[in-house]
Amino acid sequence: MSSIHEILKDAESREEQEKAEAVRVARAEEQRRVDEARRKKEEEEAKVRAEQDERERRTFEEQRRAAEIQAVQEAALARAKMEAESQARLAEMSSRQEHERHLHAMTHDKHKKRLTLLLWSLGIAAIVGAGAGGVFIKKAMDQTALEQARNRDLQAKLEQNQAEQSRLKSELENTKDPEKIAALQAQLDELAAKKAQISGQPVPAPKPRPAGGGGGGAKPAGGGGGGKPACNCTPGDPLCSCL
Numbered sequence: 001m002s003s004i005h006e007i008l009k010d011a012e013s014r015e016e017q018e019k020a021e022a023v024r025v026a027r028a029e030e031q032r033r034v035d036e037a038r039r040k041k042e043e044e045e046a047k048v049r050a051e052q053d054e055r056e057r058r059t060f061e062e063q064r065r066a067a068e069i070q071a072v073q074e075a076a077l078a079r080a081k082m083e084a085e086s087q088a089r090l091a092e093m094s095s096r097q098e099h100e101r102h103l104h105a106m107t108h109d110k111h112k113k114r115l116t117l118l119l120w121s122l123g124i125a126a127i128v129g130a131g132a133g134g135v136f137i138k139k140a141m142d143q144t145a146l147e148q149a150r151n152r153d154l155q156a157k158l159e160q161n162q163a164e165q166s167r168l169k170s171e172l173e174n175t176k177d178p179e180k181i182a183a184l185q186a187q188l189d190e191l192a193a194k195k196a197q198i199s200g201q202p203v204p205a206p207k208p209r210p211a212g213g214g215g216g217g218a219k220p221a222g223g224g225g226g227g228k229p230a231c232n233c234t235p236g237d238p239l240c241s242c243l
Helices: 002-173 178-199
Strands: none
Touching: 002 178
16 A cells, blocks of 8 residues: 555656646746747847948938038039139239220320321421422522621621721821821721711711811811711712712
8 A cells, every 4th residue: 555655646746746847848938938039129129220320320421421522512612603703803804904905006096197197298298388498498598698698798898997997096196297187087087987888877977177287188068067078988989978
């Protein structure tokens, strides 16, 4: 009886152990499934996070490249604008300078044309007036030469007259002979008259001659005190005032 009882106890014990083992295995399997599900979930979440990070990284890189490209484009546009403005200013300055040169050339050409026209006009006038002007100039030159010759001749006669008067005055101062004094005075009066005639001045009245013996000097003709003085000129003298 004790053997059967022990056998049953052993059987019950083994059954309980088997049940306990089955429960443990079931729990372990359940834990394994839970862990596997959690692991998969974590892996899925990590994959999602990695993909999100990659998308964010790509978005950031694209935005950075876009910003760099935009900055380069803006710099290129600004540089192109500055170059265009500089070219426009240079073109405007060149156009203004060309306009000023054109105006200066037009003014210079206009002045040159006026000067050429004036020179042509003067040349034509000179050619037209050369004939009449030449005759007039020749006549004026001849008249001037004739007047100069006359002036030289008159000056020579005046100088000769003055020299003769100086000589006679010197003789008159050094003589005491009444007849010689009268003769010298008469010659001086004659020279004074000739000088006045040469100079175109009024003929001066002869100085009174002192009375002397031996025929003395020439006396005025006619009665009364207003008679004409005697003419002592050489016959044929063209400068004599009493001829």
